[in-house]
Amino acid sequence: MRPFSYTRAETVQDAVIALAADPGAQLLASGTNLVDLMKYDVAHPTAIVDINRLPLKEIEDLPGGGLRIGALASNSAVAYDRRVQERYPLLSSAILAGASPQLRNAATTGGNLLQRTRCFYFYDPSTPCNKREPGSGCSAIGGTNRIHAILGASDKCIATHPSDMCVALAALGATVEIEGPDGRRDLAMTDFHRLPGDQPERDNTLAPGEMVTAIRLEGNHFARHHTYLKLRGRLSYAFALVSVAAAIDIADGEIVDLRVALGGVAHKPWRDTLAEAEFAGQPADEATFRGIAGRLLAAAKGQGGNDFKIPLAEKAIVRALRQAASGTPQDQVVKAVQ
Amino acid sequence: MDKGTPSSALPTCAISLNINGTNRVLDIHPWVTLLDLLRGPMELTGTKKGCDHGQCGACTVLIDGERVNACLKLAVSIDGAEITTIEGLGTPQDMHPMQKAFVEHDAFQCGYCTAGQICSAVGLVAEGRAHSRAEIRELMSGNLCRCGAYTNIADAIEHVLDQEGVTPLREAAE
Numbered sequence: 330m331r332p333f334s335y336t337r338a339e340t341v342q343d344a345v346i347a348l349a350a351d352p353g354a355q356l357l358a359s360g361t362n363l364v365d366l367m368k369y370d371v372a373h374p375t376a377i378v379d380i381n382r383l384p385l386k387e388i389e390d391l392p393g394g395g396l397r398i399g400a401l402a403s404n405s406a407v408a409y410d411r412r413v414q415e416r417y418p419l420l421s422s423a424i425l426a427g428a429s430p431q432l433r434n435a436a437t438t439g440g441n442l443l444q445r446t447r448c449f450y451f452y453d454p455s456t457p458c459n460k461r462e463p464g465s466g467c468s469a470i471g472g473t474n475r476i477h478a479i480l481g482a483s484d485k486c487i488a489t490h491p492s493d494m495c496v497a498l499a500a501l502g503a504t505v506e507i508e509g510p511d512g513r514r515d516l517a518m519t520d521f522h523r524l525p526g527d528q529p530e531r532d533n534t535l536a537p538g539e540m541v542t543a544i545r546l547e548g549n550h551f552a553r554h555h556t557y558l559k560l561r562g563r564l565s566y567a568f569a570l571v572s573v574a575a576a577i578d579i580a581d582g583e584i585v586d587l588r589v590a591l592g593g594v595a596h597k598p599w600r601d602t603l604a605e606a607e608f609a610g611q612p613a614d615e616a617t618f619r620g621i622a623g624r625l626l627a628a629a630k631g632q633g634g635n636d637f638k639i640p641l642a643e644k645a646i647v648r649a650l651r652q653a654a655s656g657t658p659q660d661q662v663v664k665a666v667q
Numbered sequence: 668m669d670k671g672t673p674s675s676a677l678p679t680c681a682i683s684l685n686i687n688g689t690n691r692v693l694d695i696h697p698w699v700t701l702l703d704l705l706r707g708p709m710e711l712t713g714t715k716k717g718c719d720h721g722q723c724g725a726c727t728v729l730i731d732g733e734r735v736n737a738c739l740k741l742a743v744s745i746d747g748a749e750i751t752t753i754e755g756l757g758t759p760q761d762m763h764p765m766q767k768a769f770v771e772h773d774a775f776q777c778g779y780c781t782a783g784q785i786c787s788a789v790g791l792v793a794e795g796r797a798h799s800r801a802e803i804r805e806l807m808s809g810n811l812c813r814c815g816a817y818t819n820i821a822d823a824i825e826h827v828l829d830q831e832g833v834t835p836l837r838e839a840a841e
Binding site: 331332335360364365379 | 680720
């Protein structure tokens with residue numbers, strides 16, 4: 330690891346000022362991803378601003394039954410919070426599908442949003458990678474790309490975002506609270522991450538000097554009809570090849586409100602709200618679920634090594650919608666897929 | 668990366684940690700991980716470095732009672748914390764119940780992952796969320812064992828949970 334200077338922020342303002350003042354500065358929360366990237370020399374901040382002392386660990390009730398989750402609340406604290414489990418079980422389930430108990434004890438909510446891709450080439454500084462070294466090329470295109478994107482990729486980058494939690498947050502329509510040099514602003518979760526386009530080095534839409542301070546959940550909880558279905562190379566402690574966060578409101582056998590977010594398939598949690606809206610009023614049955622899967626994957630494109638993800642995602646979407654509709658969410662301990 | 672012994676040319680930070688019940692005031696480089704601090708200057712080599720990337724769990728220790736991968740934690744960022752390593756759980760003469768259970772159930776072969784397995788298992792029991800064999804397996808998924816001692820590891824943990832009065836449900840044989 331390369332040497333860096335170290336400061337400890339006592340207030341959010343301190344952190345924002347320190348971050349904005351130095352282009353080589355990075356915030357340190359738990360470090361589960363950043364420290365790893367520094368060991369590989371993928372990240373080499375010249376200054377670390379430690380934000381662990383900031384008062385951002387709380388999970389607070391909001392009027393109307395929503396929750397505000399502080400950016401430093403650990404994955405375990407959120408997943409096992411009784412209010413999260415009762416009101417937003419989809420979020421709890423998605424978090425528990427990810428990482429390991431040790432990592433979840435350390436990893437934070439804000440850090441989860443800011444984790445970087447697990448593309449093999451991004452992690453290997455001896456290879457070209459446009460995300461790590463803009464303009465150097467993409468080794469995954471035409472390379473080993475089993476884990477890569479089938480939706481929204483560009484000719485510069487086919488990396489995926491590795492989070493499970495963010496997929497559930499996208500489905501639930503969460504809001505990201507951001508603090509920066511110009512003050513506070515809110516951003517829809519679905520607008521937080523971006524597609525690679527010509528700037529794959531940018532994972533998200535944060536401006537320089539901005540930091541995530543909280544996640545807000547309001548509105549429909551989808552506590553009854555939801556599931557998080559994650560498919561991966563082994564049953565636990567592995568990143569998703571394909572995951573589906575599905576939530577439905579059903580009345581008289583018809584879809585009233587539909588949310589489908591996909592993980593492991595794109596540079597961001599993949600959600601198509603126009604497609605979702607087209608299926609309102611349709612019967613909540615197999616034929617509709619197959620139609621939804623087909624619509625969501627209409628533009629899917631394989632890269633060779635990941636072609637299998639297209640039929641895998643199709644079947645996973647149908648299976649997840651069936652689980653959500655029948656009120657039998659995927660169990661994250663007993664891994665049998667019903 | 669160095670092993671935590673400061674060289675005078677580079678910046679250091681003063682931190683205090685309680686390690687296995689002893690207060691330590693330390694002057695360290697900010698890039699030293701808790702794992703390298705423990706194994707280097709603290710000479711607590713029971714905690715093992717497996718992958719050094721949070722993928723194997725061999726470095727699991729308890730920070731303020733919670734199990735965490737020591738390899739991914741910068742020591743400077745946990746100033747004031749209480750650390751428990753395998754050396755702090757028990758001694759060969761006076762073993763922790765989890766250590767005893769690992770011995771009695773033959774829950775290791777080469778032993779390299781064992782300190783991490785035991786610290787993780789102690790964390791699991793304290794968390795109180797494992798009520799079945801399947802939950803033990805899932806909640807121990809952050810600790811890999813290349814010898815494949817998983818069945819006996821789960822037996823050892825189940826034994827301790829039984830003793831604690833948390834009776835796991837027996838499920839289908841593995």
